[in-house]
Amino acid sequence: MDNSDDEMEEDETEWKNSFVDSAAFSPAAPVSGPSINVTPRPARRVILHFDLDCFYAQVEMIRNPALRLVPLGIQQKYIVVTCNYVARERGVTKLMSITDAKEKCPELVLVKGEDLTHYREMSYKVTDLLMSYCPLVERLGFDENFMDVTEMVERRLDQTVESDRISFKGHIYNHFSADVKASDHPRLAVASHVASELREAIHNKLGLTGCAGIATNKLLAKLVSGTFKPNQQTTLLPENVSDLMGCLSGLRKVPGVGHQTAKRLQALGLISVKDLQLHPLNDLIREFGGPNAQRLKNLALGVDDSPVTPTGAPQSLSDEDSFKKMSSTKEVLEKIQELLSSLVERMHKDGRQPQTFRLTIRRYTVTNKWFSRESRQHPIPSPIGQKITSGSIEDAVVQLVPLAMKLFHKMVDSGAAFHLTLINVCFSNLQTRGAAVSGKGAITSFFTQSTSPRKTQDDSSQSAESHYLDHHQVGTCNTMTRHRAHVFTKSSSSSEATLQEGNQKASGCNPDETDNTASDRLPPNVDPEVFKILPEEIQKELLSPAYLNSLSSTLTSPSVAEDPLISNIKASQMFTDSQNIKETKEVAEKLDASDRATTVNHQGPAGTSGVQRESITKEEKLPLHPSFDCEFPGNVDPGVFSELPSDVQRELMSEWKQQKPVLKTPSSRKPGRSLTAKDKDRKAAGKSSQTNNLFKYFKPS
């Protein structure tokens, strides 16, 4: 049936794969009996790729809106790693040296970007926001996210009256023909609306703009997302896949083909994507081995069956610095201390306990053949690890330094001369304390109504049946910073809204819920007018008790001060000077203006403004709402929680947050917990207390 659905290059691999990859099935396909007799639809996936515009620069422009008006470059060492579009107009490009950049654009304003803290935090806010709509989100670097929206699209489609005309939002790749009628691809069309709404959400709530690509796999979604550059989106139709691939200027442009691979391919005489497409597989197999050869060839064809793998919490935290020259043990020691101090603090905020420490160096070499890093790692004695999580940060650093130096001496003979250009410290093997092994019951059962329902988990592989349900609880926040993003999110829509009927009208969602209620509580130094136009996130920070507290000189109760959720907050220093406030207003207006670019390539009155409400289908009116929010497990009594010692609170928070999406199933690692039982709890509790978030604990009395 429906061969109609697959017309092209999309491989059989994907087809075959759909027997294995439950995610590839449409939800409509029930789990049949023991044997598969339900013909699986090819189950083409629908994948979104989001790519934020000049991410670091955007973050800096939010922190200091005055920067929006000038050519801005983000500087790391002697390199401009990225720059805003004003600077790009003047010829500045990514990864340009400072000297070249200043030559091109003498007025270039540079902001140091070596400390990634702000970028990392904003990055996770974006991922969290996306995850609140659908848990299948995979990060790629700080500024890109993949999302598998196959099910979401399927659901919308089911609710769409067939007679409804579906149009595309944004551009369609290579689609010149005057006819818009591409509703031959309803799923992609619906997905383009989803992408558009998600970009809007990112803009409204976080103040960030970006591009999106809509396609049937990750490779294609990523490649197509960049075709219309700032703040636009593009859908790739299957019939245009080979165009897209053919247009790539070289094999290096194919994600997954790195420097080394490209060189090896070149040795085989392959330069262009087409070369690779047409090359005999057997030759490739000799060079790269079976699976890899097939993979490479598939990539050249635009075929990619790799799943969107939910990223979850990071598996390692590291901190590094590079420099021209370091040649004495003393310098090394001091640098290691410096790096460890910040790393341990970050680790502490994360809440997990690292089991492994690694030291990496890069030596200078005449034949400046770059990289070549060396590393040594060692288990972290448990007592030290505990000091990190418990907050004895200085102690932990003091004890880790000798360990690091030992590793250093395993690599460097300090008796001889040496010349380092980089040092990196890294924690890995991050363990969530609590439930699984040791005192699981002890603390957790404290809150559990029905004692001890959770067994160790084993977890179960995620099978097709469980897949759908898993959606709801799976996407928990994983790090402190990620959690924080939600703490201040007054869940705009009811958290557990069943996906089908989001009928509650636009649910208190957006409509100026700049709420009046909020503006009375504004900090004294904030102009209400300005406040209104700020991104939601910033509004929340300003209203947060933490920020208010910070206004009044010294800090309050130790328990509050110690809490990572609080201490983490350095609400925008930008409002300390009133000048910035005015500029914020201008900037926000500008932002709005720049936003109305996206429109169908050739459809309707060109340039439809973002303001005008288009006709469109039912589907469009369905509010896109987060499928859950993730504060406490539902069985936690907030009152009880608030009475606990702060480090116990921290431990619990950590435990709750570390839950990884079930999909990940790290083969050898500690099993992720089965969320099924939890899900029920969460759901049940969700109804009774929609205000089940941390906000109230911090409410100023």
Add this chain to the structure above:
DNA sequence: CCGGGGGTAT
């Protein structure tokens, strides 16, 4: 092929 991250595969 820098920069300060992060990932997986071997």
Add this chain to the structure above:
DNA sequence: ATACCCC
């Protein structure tokens, strides 16, 4: 522990 990949 290294090599490769991504941004």
